[in-house]
Amino acid sequence: MMVKVLGISGSPHRHGNTETLLDAFLEGAQGAGAATEKVILRDLDFTPCQGCNACHRKDGCIVQDELTPLFGRIAEADCLALASPIYTMGITAELKGLIDRSQYLWARKYIAKTLYYPREHLKRHKGVFISTAGQSWDYVFDGAFPIITAFFDITGFEYWDNLIANNMDRYGSIRGHPTALAEARDKGKRVVDVIGKAKERNPAPSGES
Amino acid sequence: MPIKVLAFATGPRRHGNSETLLDWVLASLGEEPGVVVEKFALNEIRVNPCRGCNACETLNKCVQRDDMDMLHDRIVEADCIVFATPIYCMGICSQGKALVDRAQVFRSRKYVLKLPVVPPERKGKRLGIFIAAAGQKMDYVFDGAIMSAKCFFHVIEVKDRDIEYLLVRGVDAAGEVETHPTAREEARATGKRAVARLREMRGPLAGSG
Numbered sequence: 001m002m003v004k005v006l007g008i009s010g011s012p013h014r015h016g017n018t019e020t021l022l023d024a025f026l027e028g029a030q031g032a033g034a035a036t037e038k039v040i041l042r043d044l045d046f047t048p049c050q051g052c053n054a055c056h057r058k059d060g061c062i063v064q065d066e067l068t069p070l071f072g073r074i075a076e077a078d079c080l081a082l083a084s085p086i087y088t089m090g091i092t093a094e095l096k097g098l099i100d101r102s103q104y105l106w107a108r109k110y111i112a113k114t115l116y117y118p119r120e121h122l123k124r125h126k127g128v129f130i131s132t133a134g135q136s137w138d139y140v141f142d143g144a145f146p147i148i149t150a151f152f153d154i155t156g157f158e159y160w161d162n163l164i165a166n167n168m169d170r171y172g173s174i175r176g177h178p179t180a181l182a183e184a185r186d187k188g189k190r191v192v193d194v195i196g197k198a199k200e201r202n203p204a205p206s207g208e209s
Numbered sequence: 210m211p212i213k214v215l216a217f218a219t220g221p222r223r224h225g226n227s228e229t230l231l232d233w234v235l236a237s238l239g240e241e242p243g244v245v246v247e248k249f250a251l252n253e254i255r256v257n258p259c260r261g262c263n264a265c266e267t268l269n270k271c272v273q274r275d276d277m278d279m280l281h282d283r284i285v286e287a288d289c290i291v292f293a294t295p296i297y298c299m300g301i302c303s304q305g306k307a308l309v310d311r312a313q314v315f316r317s318r319k320y321v322l323k324l325p326v327v328p329p330e331r332k333g334k335r336l337g338i339f340i341a342a343a344g345q346k347m348d349y350v351f352d353g354a355i356m357s358a359k360c361f362f363h364v365i366e367v368k369d370r371d372i373e374y375l376l377v378r379g380v381d382a383a384g385e386v387e388t389h390p391t392a393r394e395e396a397r398a399t400g401k402r403a404v405a406r407l408r409e410m411r412g413p414l415a416g417s418g
Contacts, residue, residue, distance in 0.1 A: 012261040048303040051222035051295060053382065085261065087310045088364075090357040093258035096303035103297070143356030146299035146349065154298075 001199045003034040003192045006077035007130075008070075010041050010084035010095025017132040017174040021163060022083040024181045025130060028188025029079070033196075037077075039070060041094045048097040055104035056111050067101050078195045079126050080157050082148060086133035089143040099151045106154045117156035120202040126191050127157030129164070130184070132174060136167040160194070163187055212407050214238050215287035216248040219305030220295040223252055226342035226386040230375055230396050231293035234338060237400025238289070244404060247283065251304045256280070259310035265317040269324065277311050284315075284365055285327060288407055289336045292358060296343035300353045309361045316364040326366040334410040336403055337367040339374050344381030351376050371406070375399045 007026050009019045019040075026036040044066040054062045061068070074080060084091040091099075108115035117125075129148045133140040141164050152159045165171075165180040174180055216235055218228040228250070239246045254276040264272045271277060284290060294305040301309060318324045327335065339358040343350045355374075362372050375396055380386045387393075 012258060016261065049221060049297060051220055051225060051297075051302070053222075087259060087261070088306075088312065088316075088357050089360040090300060090306060090309070090353065092261070093303045093307040093310055096298075096300060096306045097258075099300075100297040100303050106298075143300070143353045146353040150298045 001196065003029070003078045003195045003199070004076060005029040005034045005036045005079040005081065005188070005192065006073055007036065007038045007081040007083060008041060008095070008098070009038065010082070010092045010098065012042050012092060012094060014040070016085065017165070017168050018083045018085045018130060020174045021132060021165065021180060021184050022081060022130050024184035025081055025128065025163060025188040028185035029192045030188075031185070032189040032192035034079070034192040037073070039073070041098060044070065046097065046101070049100035049103055055107040059104070059108065059112065059114070061101065061104040063101070067098060070098070071102070071105070074155055078124060078199070079128065079191050080152070080155065081128045081130055082151070083130035084144070086131055086135070086140055086144060089140065091131075091144045091147060096147070099147060102151060102154045109154060121156055121204075122158040123198040123202050124195060124204060125157045126160035126195055127152035127155075128160055128187065128191060129162045131162070131164045132168050133164075133166045134169040136170060138166070140166050160191060161187060211243050211245040212289065212404070212411075213287045214244060214246045214289045214291065215283050216246065216291040216293070217305075217308060218248065218250040218252075218293050219308060220293070220302055221252055221304055222295070222383070223250060225295060225383060226377070226380045227293045227295045227340055229384075229386050230340050230342055230377060230392060231291060233393055233396030234291060234340065234375060234400045234403075237397045238404055241404045249280070251308060256304075256308050256311060258307040259313050263317075265314040266321045269314075269318055269322055271311065271314045281314070288334070289338065289403060290362070290365065290367065291338040291340065292361065293340035294354065296341055296345070296350055296354055299350065301357055306357065309357050312361050312364050315366075319364055319366070326364070332366060333368060333371070335365075335367045335371065336407055336410070337362040337372040338399065338403055339372060341375075342377050342380050342386060344379070346379045350378060373399055373403055373406075
């Protein structure tokens with residue numbers, strides 16, 4: 001059973017530390033037999049959430065743009081890897097733009113109550129947060145975690161693990177980091193193994209991922 | 210010299226709950242003699258996200274040309290900076306995060322280029338006010354946002370101890386803050402406390418011309 005891994009890079013610049021870490025994670029996943037895909041958010045034309053709350057009254061988002069099909073791909077993925085560097089103690093505005101647009105799913109889950117992820121679904125769907133930060137503080141990712149937790153909860157992924165590396169200013173780049181890239185490849189492989197086994201034990205109902 | 214207050218309503222929904230809180234605080238500030246208030250709604254101007262190019266670390270300015278150009282000098286000149294945001298997915302809304310991230314130019318100036326962000330005589334005499342409205346009631350709903358807000362204030366030379374907070378939970382629908390039992394009074398008190406502190410920072414001659 002093919003495991004689908006979707007990596008989303010929320011970094012405004014290409015091939016930086018965070019995207020390199022995401023690449024290593026996807027490489028590990030691919031090595032374990034997964035089908036991987038990478039989306040670069042800055043290449044998509046999209047509007048952030050307008051806060052209109054229309055999705056609280058009527059199903060779906062009134063904004064239709066290049067994020068609309070991306071939410072479809074997120075729903076089809078078995079593993080979602082969200083990557084963002086830390087800017088000003090949080091994720092980038094680009095990734096926050098994607099996350100805020102999940103409000104229509106939040107409304108389905110918590111207002112209309114038409115969306116529900118059973119336990120078996122969460123066993124088959126794993127979320128990984130990938131991030132790098134220039135600062136050495138050990139709390140530098142703390143502002144990002146609650147946002148990522150909320151997004152995985154809304155999109156139906158169990159928050160499986162983090163791949164985070166701080167102190168980039170000291171290492172110069174992720175390539176100078178002693179363990180991060182190897183850890184990323186290892187976790188990419190392991191998450192595919194975990195999902196593969198879960199899919200065997202808890203097969204998805206037909207028509208669902 | 211008047212006390213200059215610069216305020217940002219960062220939410221995408223005009224006159225929503227966080228902007229209403231902001232307006233109450235600004236009314237409380239503005240009715241005091243010698244206080245001049247200027248407010249911007251991010252919805253009406255253009256502040257792009259940070260591109261992460263790090264050019265400001267050498268150029269001491271941002272390579273992007275948008276409304277941040279006119280906000281830059283105002284941020285430097287203000288005595289009090291007020292930042293209001295709705296909480297979306299446990300964080301600052303993406304529009305607000307874009308403004309926060311664009312303060313990177315101040316961070317580069319302060320920590321990389323070691324240049325002053327404000328003239329030395331104004332250091333420690335700037336006040337920040339962080340206003341947030343959340344639909345949820347969890348006690349940790351503001352935690353992620355506060356980390357980024359603090360960072361924003363630090364780089365624009367507002368110390369931790371000089372940040373006032375007005376955080377209101379459980380207001381989601383348009384206008385809901387109007388029915389909150391204490392929010393209006395808290396907002397008024399926040400404004401009064403801010404003016405008192407700003408006058409104290411200026412010393413005994415404040416307001417004498």
